[in-house]
Amino acid sequence: MAEIIGMVTCSHVPSIGNALAKNSQHDAYWGPFFDGFKPIHPWLKEHQPDVVVVFYNDHGLNFFLDTMPTFSVGAAEQYTNEDEGWGIPTLPPFKGDATLSWEIIEGLVQREFDVASCQTMKVDHAFTLPLKLLWPTEESCPVITIPICINTVQFPLPSASRCYQLGKAVGDIIQSLDSRLKFLILGSGGLSHQLDGERAGLINKKFDQDFMHSLVTHPAWATQYTNLELIEQVGTQGIELIMWLAARAALGGHVKLISSTYHVPISNTAGGIMLLEHVN
Numbered sequence: 001m002a003e004i005i006g007m008v009t010c011s012h013v014p015s016i017g018n019a020l021a022k023n024s025q026h027d028a029y030w031g032p033f034f035d036g037f038k039p040i041h042p043w044l045k046e047h048q049p050d051v052v053v054v055f056y057n058d059h060g061l062n063f064f065l066d067t068m069p070t071f072s073v074g075a076a077e078q079y080t081n082e083d084e085g086w087g088i089p090t091l092p093p094f095k096g097d098a099t100l101s102w103e104i105i106e107g108l109v110q111r112e113f114d115v116a117s118c119q120t121m122k123v124d125h126a127f128t129l130p131l132k133l134l135w136p137t138e139e140s141c142p143v144i145t146i147p148i149c150i151n152t153v154q155f156p157l158p159s160a161s162r163c164y165q166l167g168k169a170v171g172d173i174i175q176s177l178d179s180r181l182k183f184l185i186l187g188s189g190g191l192s193h194q195l196d197g198e199r200a201g202l203i204n205k206k207f208d209q210d211f212m213h214s215l216v217t218h219p220a221w222a223t224q225y226t227n228l229e230l231i232e233q234v235g236t237q238g239i240e241l242i243m244w245l246a247a248r249a250a251l252g253g254h255v256k257l258i259s260s261t262y263h264v265p266i267s268n269t270a271g272g273i274m275l276l277e278h279v280n
C-alpha cells in the first residue's frame, strides 16, 4: 500500500524566487523565513518521499479568467514553469507521472469530485517555489509531482469545507493505491495577505496562528467559516490558506508536529511554514 509520510505547508511569494536567485536567504529580511526550512531538510533526507502531491492555486499562468476550473489535476509526464509576470527566474520542468495522476483523477470522480484533468499544465510560483524551498540544492526537483489546483482567483471559489473534503478524498485514494510509493502532501498559499484595495497590507497574526494551531489539534476548525468570513479575517489573497486545509485533510489520521514557523512579513504576506509527520 502507498504511504503518506507527512505534510508541508508553506506561503508562496514570488519574491522568494528573486531571494533565491540573489542568494539573499541569510539577509536580515529573509533569514527568519528561510530558517523555517532548516528542520525540514534533514527530515526529507531521512524520510525520502517519492511523490509530492501539491495543492496550490494558479495565478493566471495556466488558467485565465475566461476558463477557470474549480478543481483541476495535472495528468502529464512533466510540468513546465514560466514566469507569469513577476520577473523571477523560471525553474526546470517538474517530473510528473500521468498514470498515477489518472488513478487519482479516477478516484476523485468516483467520489463525486468532478475535476478537470490537464494533460498539459504550466505551473507558476505557487507550485514551483515551495518545491524549490524543499530541495534548494538540487538542480531540478528530485521527486514525482502531482499538481492539484484549486481556484482562488475567480469567484465563486470552493468553500473551505469542500476543499477539506477534496483533500480527504485525495488522502483516501492514495492510501488505497497498490503501490509502495511514499507520498508527501504539500499545501502552498496564505497566510494572511491582501494585495490591493483599501485593506492592502492586511495581516491578521492572531487568526493565522490560531489556524496553524488548529491543523495540529483540530484540523477541520477553519471549515466552520464561509469564504467571505475567511476573507474578512485574512484578506482576499489570504483565502489561499484553503490549500493548507486540503493538504491537512489529505494527511489525515494522527500527526506529530515537527516544525512550525511564522514570520511577518515576506513581501505583503504572512510567511508560515509547517511540517507535520504522519504517525500510525
Ligand code: DHB
Pocket: 012, 013, 014, 015, 059, 190, 193, 195, 237, 240, 266, 267, 268, 269
Ligand atoms: C504575493 C503573495 C502571493 O500569494 C502572490 O501570489 C503574489 C504576491 C506578495 O505578497 O507579494
Ligand code: FE
Pocket: 012, 059, 126, 189, 237, 240
Ligand atoms: Fe498567491
